[in-house]
Amino acid sequence: MLQIPVEHITLANGLRVVISPDRSAPVATVGVYYQIGFRLEPQGRSGFAHLFEHMMFQGSENAGKMEHIKLVNASGGVLNGTTNYDVTNYFESVPSNALERMLWLEADRMRALKVDDENLRNQRDVVKEEVRVNVMNQPYGGFPWLDLPPVAFRNWPNAHNFYGDFVDLDAATLGDVQHFFKTYYAPNNAVLLMLGDVDPAEGFAYARKYFEDIPPGPLPPRVDVSEKPQTEERRGQVEEKLGTLPAIAIGYHGPARNTPDWFRFAMLDGALHGGRAGRVYRELVLEKQIAVDASGGFDLIESNGPTQMVTRIFHHPKYDSDTAIAAFDQVIAQVREKGIAASELEEVKVKFRSDFYSTLESGMGSSMPRFGLMHYLACFTLFDNDPLRINTILDEFQAVTAARVKEVAQKYLVPENRAVLLRVPIQKPELVGSTAGAR
Amino acid sequence: MSVPATSDNRILRAPPLGPERPVSWARRSVRTLSNGLEVVVAESKSVPKVSAQLFMRSGNAVVAHRSPGLADMTAAVVRTGTESRPSRRIEEDLRRMGGDMSTNAGADSSAIGISGLAEFSQGLLDLMADLARNATLPVAEFERERSQHLEELRIDRTTPGFLGSECLRRVLFGAHPYGIIAPTEEQVKLYTRDALAEFYRTYYVPAESVLLVVGDVDSNKIIDQVEQAFGSWKAPMPLATPRPAPPELTGRRVHLVHLPGTVQTDVLVGNRAITRTDPNWMRMVLTNSIYGGAFHSRLVMNIREQKGYTYSPRSSAVPLRQHGYFAIHAAVRNDVVAASLAEIFYELDRMRALPVGDAELDDARNYLSGVFSLSSSTQDGLLGQLSTVYLDRLAEDYLETYRQRVRALTAEDVLLTARRYLDSKNAQIVVVGDRALIGEQAALFGELETYDAHGNRLGSIF
Numbered sequence: 066m067l068q069i070p071v072e073h074i075t076l077a078n079g080l081r082v083v084i085s086p087d088r089s090a091p092v093a094t095v096g097v098y099y100q101i102g103f104r105l106e107p108q109g110r111s112g113f114a115h116l117f118e119h120m121m122f123q124g125s126e127n128a129g130k131m132e133h134i135k136l137v138n139a140s141g142g143v144l145n146g147t148t149n150y151d152v153t154n155y156f157e158s159v160p161s162n163a164l165e166r167m168l169w170l171e172a173d174r175m176r177a178l179k180v181d182d183e184n185l186r187n188q189r190d191v192v193k194e195e196v197r198v199n200v201m202n203q204p205y206g207g208f209p210w211l212d213l214p215p216v217a218f219r220n221w222p223n224a225h226n227f228y229g230d231f232v233d234l235d236a237a238t239l240g241d242v243q244h245f246f247k248t249y250y251a252p253n254n255a256v257l258l259m260l261g262d263v264d265p266a267e268g269f270a271y272a273r274k275y276f277e278d279i280p281p282g283p284l285p286p287r288v289d290v291s292e293k294p295q296t297e298e299r300r301g302q303v304e305e306k307l308g309t310l311p312a313i314a315i316g317y318h319g320p321a322r323n324t325p326d327w328f329r330f331a332m333l334d335g336a337l338h339g340g341r342a343g344r345v346y347r348e349l350v351l352e353k354q355i356a357v358d359a360s361g362g363f364d365l366i367e368s369n370g371p372t373q374m375v376t377r378i379f380h381h382p383k384y385d386s387d388t389a390i391a392a393f394d395q396v397i398a399q400v401r402e403k404g405i406a407a408s409e410l411e412e413v414k415v416k417f418r419s420d421f422y423s424t425l426e427s428g429m430g431s432s433m434p435r436f437g438l439m440h441y442l443a444c445f446t447l448f449d450n451d452p453l454r455i456n457t458i459l460d461e462f463q464a465v466t467a468a469r470v471k472e473v474a475q476k477y478l479v480p481e482n483r484a485v486l487l488r489v490p491i492q493k494p495e496l497v498g499s500t501a502g503a504r
Numbered sequence: 505m506s507v508p509a510t511s512d513n514r515i516l517r518a519p520p521l522g523p524e525r526p527v528s529w530a531r532r533s534v535r536t537l538s539n540g541l542e543v544v545v546a547e548s549k550s551v552p553k554v555s556a557q558l559f560m561r562s563g564n565a566v567v568a569h570r571s572p573g574l575a576d577m578t579a580a581v582v583r584t585g586t587e588s589r590p591s592r593r594i595e596e597d598l599r600r601m602g603g604d605m606s607t608n609a610g611a612d613s614s615a616i617g618i619s620g621l622a623e624f625s626q627g628l629l630d631l632m633a634d635l636a637r638n639a640t641l642p643v644a645e646f647e648r649e650r651s652q653h654l655e656e657l658r659i660d661r662t663t664p665g666f667l668g669s670e671c672l673r674r675v676l677f678g679a680h681p682y683g684i685i686a687p688t689e690e691q692v693k694l695y696t697r698d699a700l701a702e703f704y705r706t707y708y709v710p711a712e713s714v715l716l717v718v719g720d721v722d723s724n725k726i727i728d729q730v731e732q733a734f735g736s737w738k739a740p741m742p743l744a745t746p747r748p749a750p751p752e753l754t755g756r757r758v759h760l761v762h763l764p765g766t767v768q769t770d771v772l773v774g775n776r777a778i779t780r781t782d783p784n785w786m787r788m789v790l791t792n793s794i795y796g797g798a799f800h801s802r803l804v805m806n807i808r809e810q811k812g813y814t815y816s817p818r819s820s821a822v823p824l825r826q827h828g829y830f831a832i833h834a835a836v837r838n839d840v841v842a843a844s845l846a847e848i849f850y851e852l853d854r855m856r857a858l859p860v861g862d863a864e865l866d867d868a869r870n871y872l873s874g875v876f877s878l879s880s881s882t883q884d885g886l887l888g889q890l891s892t893v894y895l896d897r898l899a900e901d902y903l904e905t906y907r908q909r910v911r912a913l914t915a916e917d918v919l920l921t922a923r924r925y926l927d928s929k930n931a932q933i934v935v936v937g938d939r940a941l942i943g944e945q946a947a948l949f950g951e952l953e954t955y956d957a958h959g960n961r962l963g964s965i966f
Contacts, residue, residue, distance in 0.1 A: 067552055089550065090881035091525035127516050131800070131809055136518055138800040139867035141874015160874045162522035169518050190812030190837075197768040198815055198835040204662050261881075262525070306765070307662040310655055340604070342595035351591065354648055357655045381655065412599045419602025419621050422551040431885030432878045434550075 066459060067422065071442065072265045073452050074272075078281045079253025082272045083442050083452045084265045085435070093261040094435050095167040096156035097175065098443035101249035103227035104150040104370055105288045112229010115148040116192050116237060117245050121155060122146065123184040125174035130184060133170060140166055143432050148227075151369040152447060154440070158433045161262035165271055171257070172275035178246050182239055189234055196228050204307040208488050209314030209375060216301030217316050217484035222290045223371050251282030256446045260435040290370040292318070299484040304491055310357060311380055312488040313389055316373035317477055319363055323449065327365075329473040332465045334363040334374050335413035336405045337396070342412070345376055348396050355392050356380045366441055366458075369448045373484070374477075386487055397478050404471025414463055421459060527877055529904055530886060533723040535730075539738055540711035543730050544894055545723040548883045553602075554719030554726075555619035555887050556629065558636055559895055561714075562707040563609040565826075566745045568681030571699060572691050575609035577646075577653065578703045582616070583607045584645035586638040591645060594631070601627050607635065611682055612825040613895065614707060622720040626729045629717075633733035636708055646697050654689055661957045664936045667761045668770040668833065671934045671955065675759055676776055676829050678751040688958070709739035714894045718887040750776065750827060753930050756950035760943060761936040762962055769841050769937035773848055774831035775927040780823040780896045787921040788830075790913050792821040794868045795855055795926065796832055802851050803832065811847070813840045821925075825896065830925055841935060842945035849949075852931070855922035859915040873907045 073083040106114040124130045137144040142159030155174075157167045200206035211228060218224035257276065259268045295318065305312065320326035337345050338361040349356035361376035380389040405413075428437025438455070445454040530546040537543060564575040583605065584591045598605055603620035618632045660666045670685050677683035715734065717726050753775070778784055789797075796803030796819030807813045817834035836844045860868075879885035880903065893902045935946045939954055939962075946952060954962040 087550070089528075090877070091527060092878050092881045128518070131805060134809075135800045135867065138798050138871045140521060141870045141877070143875060143878065144799070158878050160524060160877050162524050163874075164522075165519045166521065187809065187812040191808055191815050194768065194813070194835065194837060195815035197837075202664055202766055202768040202835065204659050309658040309662060340595065340599065342592075342599040347592065347595075350652075351648070354651075357652045379655075381651070412596065415602045415621065416599050419553065422553050422621075423619075426551045426553075427882045427884060431882045431888060432875055434878060434881045434885075 068456050069425070069438065071452050071455060073446070074269055076252070076273060076277045078277055078279055080272070080276050080279070081256040081446055082269060083256060083258045083446055084263055084268045085258075085260045085438060085442065086263050086265055087260070087435075088262050090434070091161045091262050092158060092434055093161040093164045093259060093263055094156060094158045094433060094439055095164065095171065096154055096258045096439045096443065097171045097255055098152045098154045098258070098447060099250055099255045100151065100447050101153055101254070101285065102149045102151040104222045104290060108221050109233070110237070110241070111226045111233045112192075113233070113237060113241070113245065114153060115228060116189065116234055117242060118146045118148045118153050119188040119192055120178065120180055120184065120242055121174055123180045123188060124178070126177040126179055127173050128170060129179070133174070136166065136170055142167070149367060152367075152443065154443065156433070156436065156439065158436070164259070164263060164268075168271045168275050172279065175250060175252060175255070175276065176279050178243065180239070180242060185237065185239055185242060189237070192229075192234060193231060200228060205305065205312060205488065208312060209316070209377060209486055212301070212303045212488065213314050213316050213373070213375065213484060213486045216299050216486050217318075217373055218292055218371065220290065220292050222288055223292060247282065248285050251284075252276060252279045253281040254284060256443050258439050258442055260439050292371050296481055298480040300486075301484070302487045302489060305488045306491055309382070309490055311382060311386055311490060313378045313380065313386055314375055314486040314488070315378070315390070315393060315483060316375040317483045319372050319374050319477065320473070322369060326473050326476070328461050329465050329469045330374070330477060331363060331365055331417070331462060332410060332413055333400070333470050333473055334361070335417055336409060336470070337400065338362050338376070339413060339416055344396050344400065345393065349378060349389070349392055353392050354381075355384050355389050367444050369444070390485065400471075400474045401478055404474065405467055407467045410465070410467045410470060417462055418459060527880060527907075530718075531723060533727060535727055537710065537731065537735055539735070541734055541737065542714040542894065543717070543727065544714065544890055545717045545721070545726045546886055546890060547721060547723055548718050548886050549720045550881070550883060552622045552720045553619060553883060554622040554625045554628065554717065554721050555883055556617070556632060556715065556717045557887060557891055558616045558632055558715045559713060559891065560614045560707050560709070561612065561712040561895070562742055563611050563613045564684070565611045565681035565747070566707070567703065568684050569745075571695065572684045573687035574695060574699060574703055575614050575707075577649065577692070577695055578700045579607040579609045579614050580649045580653065581641050581646045581700055582635050582639045582704065582708075584649070585640045585642040586634045587640060588638070589634060591642075597627070597631055603628055603631075625719070625721055625726060626732070629729050629733040633737065636734075637737050639704060641697060641700050641704065643697050646700065650692060650695060654692055657686060657689060657692065660686060664763060664766060664768070664770040664835070667763065667957055668772045668934050668936045671759050671761050671936070671959075672772045672774050672831060672932065674959065675757075675932045675934065676750065676753070676774055677827070679748045680750040680827070681747055682750070682824055682827060705739070707742050709742060710734065710737045711739070711741045716887055716890050716894065718883050718890065747826065753932060756929070756931055756933060758933045758935065758946045758950045758952045760939055760946055760952060760954045761934065762939045762954055762956055763936060764938050766937045767838070768835050769838050769935055769942050770833065770835050771841060771844055771848070772831060772833050772934040773845070773931050774829055774934075775925070775931050777821060777828045777830040777925040778823070779825065779828045780892065780898065782828070784921060784925075785823070786909050787913060787917040788821045788925055790868055790872060790910065791855065791918050791921040791926065792819055792830065793872055794860055794864065794918060795819050795851060795922070797821075798868070798871055800867070800871075802854070803848065806851060807834060807836070807844055807847050811843070813837055813844050823896075838937060838941045841937070841942045842948050845933065845946075845949050849928055852926050852928040855918070855926055856928065859919045862915070865915050865918070869910050869913060872910045876906055876910075
């Protein structure tokens with residue numbers, strides 16, 4: 066199996082530093098991951114973790130507004146940040162001669178944020194347009210990542226609007242921004258990663274030089290993200306304003322991270338989903354032809370709390386949703402009764418390994434080399450306190466047996482463990498002209 | 505915890521860039537098989553995987569005059585059966601090798617792409633060759649794909665981004681095949697299995713095709729495997745198709761696609777420009793990058809970072825094989841459509857009126873050069889770069905000399921390119937949104953024509 070070189074230290078201020086060298090190309094990816102995500106944001110402040118992420122590009126102690134973006138682009142690099150369930154990340158991929166400059170930049174904004182009301186107003190407007198372009202003005206926008214959690218979960222951290230209600234976004238003040246920074250952005254709540262063309266000794270020296278004197282803070286309060294056991298199937302419905310096909314999302318609560326069932330459940334997910342050979346696509350799209358598309362998956366390594374395996378089905382309008390769900394239920398019944406063949410499991414494992422390697426190499430388009438490796442290393446560090454799991458975790462998935470897959474199917478794939486969400490197109494009056502399209 | 509109390513380590517300015525390290529290019533083998541298939545293999549060992557793309561140099565454009573989208577539908581059905589493998593077997597064989605596959609068509613080419621674990625390179629290439637040579641295009645699979653495609657098209661025509669691109673291409677290219685990016689539902693209903701089979705027989709041929717392979721492989725071994733999978737593939741040369749000229753476009757015009765009730769407006773501005781084989785191509789790339797092609801570009805800084813009108817404004821220079829075009833796109837708040845267009849044109853005119861300063865030029869050259877190095881360091885990125893070179897038949901050393909060609913560009917290059925190809929006087933404007941909210945704003949910028957989502961003209965409401 067592929068072995069990835071990984072070295073890691075912890076600085077005096079608690080900042081963890083992970084380096085994975087590969088000097089075959091003169092490029093490096095740098096990232097800082099903070100252990101705060103939309104699942105962990107304070108109650109009543111929906112969308113704040115994401116709005117705050119935007120503010121981290123608006124100016125820090127020695128790099129003003131627009132300088133962050135300019136410094137990276139002008140160094141020949143690209144940058145971004147993303148807000149996730151349990152982490153928020155900031156990253157740059159650059160020619161390796163800009164490595165030190167990127168570390169300076171990340172340290173500068175870990176040390177102090179320097180933003181004003183004008184910046185906040187500006188980014189609030191930008192975020193609203195982001196929500197409109199990704200959710201409100203897009204067919205199936207937010208389906209099902211924003212639609213399903215309020216139906217599937219009862220505990221606010223898992224169940225609220227992650228992009229944020231506009232009222233909550235409007236209520237955010239500069240004081241909130243600085244308070245959030247102080248609470249969640251301390252070095253001891255983060256990991257710094259360097260990947261690619263980096264000499265580890267030099268990388269650690271830079272980390273000390275730029276980051277080690279940033280004072281640590283008290284760790285943020287622990288958020289209780291647990292869910293009470295579910296006793297009956299949950300159902301919900303959302304209007305689809307643009308798209309023409311009825312859509313269904315079905316989510317089953319999965320096993321907790323790192324438990325034996327978690328590895329087994331991942332293989333079950335691979336057999337059900339995992340492309341056109343997967344049982345769900347084969348039955349619903351290719352064989353019964355009820356669905357136009359069917360796909361799904363289970364967030365594994367990057368999730369540190371209650372997580373569902375979610376199936377998304379877009380079905381032909383001539384079938385009603387009960388028919389589509391019944392066809393899906395037959396797939397589930399079969400895997401519960403008969404399990405999966407050993408040969409099928411072997412194929413699923415090969416595909417899992419192959420996908421794992423692809424994710425390591427890029428994972429976010431070809432201009433972010435090793436983004437996926439960085440993401441996995443960060444999650445292993447922050448959630449499991451062990452970045453070296455990158456080299457052993459595949460073995461644990463490969464060790465799963467078909468008998469165990471059947472067991473988890475029987476245990477988890479039951480109606481009282483799931484939520485079903487319907488996204489129903491509204492009836493639209495036909496506009497002028499037919500679909501013939503006079504060109 | 506003890507922490508150093510001094511601030512000696514604080515450095516107030518960004519450290520300078522170190523010396524740039526050279527890119528060591530992947531070992532590359534180029535062969536032409538006796539049947540005319542051009543084969544390019546590059547070794548890239550970052551992960552134990554292999555990716556291959558087979559491009560046939562004919563796509564939707566060659567059939568646009570009689571059956572728009574036929575190449576797309578053919579590609580979709582190619583995946584669903586061969587003489588020895590039914591659909592299910594194809595998908596399971598693929599999974600057995602850790603594989604992913606896509607079959608699709610653009611305006612200028614049809615493609616079969618496959619990737620998987622490097623240890624299965626022969627099996628992956630055999631599967632790819634089986635689809636390219638022995639597809640049976642089963643009728644039942646064709647009908648299923650057609651009914652799915654009809655539903656996807658209906659959704660496309662509710663998607664603002666799609667409608668904007670469709671309208672802009674129709675306006676810029678008129679009766680030329682590039683004027684159509686998707687068929688109507690009626691056109692899809694007219695496809696026949698025989699028409700697909702004829703497209704497949706005529707255009708899935710080795711003589712006008714190129715096969716690219718990148719991965720953790722030994723290139724000599726791959727060449728042997730390719731020879732085994734594709735060596736006996738024979739078929740005639742495809743025919744050339746005459747193409748009508750695109751329209752002469754003079755003066756700004758505004759084309760509004762009416763989508764009632766939208767909470768945002770997609771604004772597009774574009775004009776025809778150049779292809780990758782044009783000697784001015786690199787100048788165009790740099791000019792676009794300064795205008796709106798990068799995060800730190802003028803357009804993004806203006807309408808996102810200063811004004812907050814939009815989340816993701818961008819411009820791009822799009823090189824199709826026969827013609828290229830320049831396009832700007834931003835999804836903006838409904839009440840700032842006119843304000844956004846004003847800034848878009850202000851920035852266009854500034855590019856045309858004033859030379860770019862030294863520092864900005866230097867930053868932009870660094871950016872292009874750096875992003876190029878980033879792409880070439882991953883298998884997929886390298887595959888993309890190689891497909892550019894070999895599909896467009898660019899110089900053999902195009903990749904190796906790219907960075908030095910970027911470095912040689914000047915402020916005068918940018919000014920002259922902007923004057924020629926950022927054609928603000930004759931730019932075509934497309935807005936997609938609710939005409940009651942945006943019609944008046946859009947009409948400030950030129951004569952306004954309004955359409956529905958299917959391209960039908962609507963009467964004026966003013």
